[in-house]
Amino acid sequence: MRFDLVDLQLFLHVVEAGSITSGAGRSHLALASASARLRGMEEQLGVALLTRNRRGIELTDAGRTLLHHARLLMQQMERMRGDLGEYAKGLKGHIRLLCNTSALTEFLPQALATYMHAHPHVNIEVEERLSNDIVQALMEGQADIGIVANTVSCAGLQVFPFRHDQLVLVTACEHPLAQMADVDGRVSFADSLTYDFVGLAGDSALQQYLSDHAARLGQRLRYRLRLRSFDGICRMVESGAGIAIIPETAALRYEKIMKISQLQLTDVWAVRQLLICVRQYDELPAHARELISMIKA
Incomplete structure (x- = not known):
């Protein structure tokens, strides 16, 4: 043909x-x-x-x-x-990187800034996607590097550890969920679904991930507000507008300056290991291999 x-x-x-x-x-x-x-x-x-x-x-x-x-x-x-x-304008390399919400917002900004400072003639195209979609894109050769949660199969790809990522529930301090948590400060995702949520705006991989788990319980998330940052989300949570599920790293950061409570989720899927995935490490250009070496755990 x-x-x-x-x-x-x-x-x-x-x-x-x-x-x-x-x-x-x-x-x-x-x-x-x-x-x-x-x-x-x-x-x-x-x-x-x-x-x-x-x-x-x-x-x-x-x-x-x-x-x-x-x-x-x-x-x-x-x-x-x-x-x-x-x-033709002096570029020496281009990397297409796909990642989930946690990697994009919590772990990559500083790492990419350090890399790009050391490699001024390399461009990085970063796109947020669901982990399943990232694996598929890598298999089809549509991206150089992916960062996914270990909740998906990476069969056929080479993987490297990236970061530990835990999702937690944040509420206003006086919220009923903060009062009903067990002695270890934990609640189930199912218990949270009767309350209004505050989430990320746009086509967020994290929001889709949470919606999928709600659907498996036969329920759906009720969003009162959608904002573009975890900072804005936590401020709305503090005001009592709703509750939210965000990365633990973000919750710890905002818990220091806002009156919010952080609750661990009892659900297994809330604790994830983020992995760097590639089709074939040795076949990547040198500048892409250097990025992996710099950001992997």
């Missing part, structure tokens, strides 16, 4: 335009040439990609699959062009 980029771009244009004629025009190809290219793609695959009718075209199941992969490839090409363009 041999498709070139012109074939894939033509296919995308045809799908987006809804007809072969319009798609050929967008690709700056004659209609006959475009039709021949599409037939050639179908002949190589041995299956139809499009069905033609008076209203235009419709995708077959094989066509939908090709559409998905063609879009990914073209996105990668655009990213490659952008990355290579940066090298």
